Amino acid sequence: LQVRSEVVAFSVPSYACQRRIALDHHNTVLADALSLLAENAELSDEDGRGVAFRRAAAVLKALPRQVTSMAQLKGLPCLGGHSLRVIKDVLDNGASDEVESTKRSERYKALKVLTGIFGVGAKTAARWISEGIHTLQQLQASGHTLNRAQQAGLEHYDDLNQPVTKAEADAIGEIVEKAVVSVLPGAQVTLTGGFRRGKLAGHDVDFLITHPEEGREEGLMPKVVSWLVKQGFLLYQKTTRNSYLESKDGPAQPPSNIDRFERCFSIFKLEKQATKQAEMPEDSCSFGTGGLCRRPAGHKPWRAVRVDLVVSPVSQFAFALLGWTGSKLFERELRRWAGYEKAMSLSSHALYDNNQGRYLRAASEEEIFAHLGLEYIPPSERNA
Ligand code: 8DG
Ligand code: MN
Ligand code: MN
Secondary structure: OOOOOOOOOOOOOOOHHHOOEOOOOOOHHHHHHHHHHHHHHHHOOOHHHHHHHHHHHHHHHOOOOOOOOHHHHOOOOOOOHHHHHHHHHHHHHOOOHHHHHHHHOHHHHHHHHHHOOOOOOHHHHHHHHHOOOOOHHHHHHHOOOOOHHHHHHHHOHHHHOOOEEHHHHHHHHHHHHHHHHHHOOOOEEEEOHHHHOOOOEEOOEEEEEEOOOOOOOOOHHHHHHHHHHHOOOEEEEEEEOOOHHHHOOOOOOOOOOOOOOEEEEEEEEEEOHHHHOOOOOOOHHHOOOOOOOOOOOOOOOEEEEEEEEEEOOHHHHHHHHHHHHOOHHHHHHHHHHHHHHHOEEEOOOOEEEOOOOEEEOOOOHHHHHHHOOOOOOOHHHEOO
């Protein structure tokens, strides 16, 4: 085909689940600008706007080169007027006024601080801000009653807002593995979430647990949790029972997006020795400080880490693995593709074909992509 102008416009397929998006890409400045606006929209409980900005960012992440002119963006999907204005601002001026003023705004800063508390979502944060609460100090002084999750979130605030490293994730993986095989020999633990996509840091660690014999995994979570509690590994945990079987009674209904696996949202107590010794030898704190130890107040030999545990029957494992690997946008786009392009309903439990009126089985992620008529995308390229 002929190239009709000097500027060759990029081309990208419409759905993020049709693209290979590695962690490293060529447009981090632009994608970061749009991601910040997405985050601000999500924190403001405007999910529609949030998704629009996330989709725009995911298009830029998929481009083969750095964007240098607006003409290159002609015909690309998911770039609305608002996103294009932000991109133009960055290309023309090196930064977007809207992004910079959002970052500086009191509301954004307060939303970040308050939703930084585990157990506090956008709605709760907005309510507190409307009462004039912008800081942790103001929250504590307000006398608001916090639920158990929020109390733990506040208590471990600094730890939980410090990114989890891959080394820490692996150390926790060993503990979870030990707990799981102690209570059910033969059970298997898989690291999911961002770490499975190759991220080197995350806000939590996600694990999926199963057993190769269907049914053996039933009731596993409470046993794993009580093993972990007994060994002193848990600072907080909230276990939820599997509710999928109960809701499946009656006529076949398409699975919903909310999954119903047996799961546990927890806060782990991770000893620092295992991963931190190399970086921080015992006497390093006195180096160059004139012998004055500058360790932070409340220094302790452990840190708190958010961990999500999910148990899946082996028959649903491939769907659960796909659903818990993310990214969140990649998952959303998979479900949108399934619904709009294939008349199918995808969840972390199953894939239902509305035309055939039946569930489609799959023993691997590859089979699910094949059912959906999509090219297989490995986890490391699902970083939409
Ligand atoms: P991060 O932790 O490094 O920030 O990134 P992440 O690992 O990609 O995000 P995540 O919030 O831990 O979510 C991992 C995947 O789990 C994501 O694709 C969505 C999926 N997921 C479900 N159900 C639920 C749920 O109820 N809560 C959360 N947080 N994630 C869920 O399938
Ligand atoms: Mn995660
Ligand atoms: Mn998680």
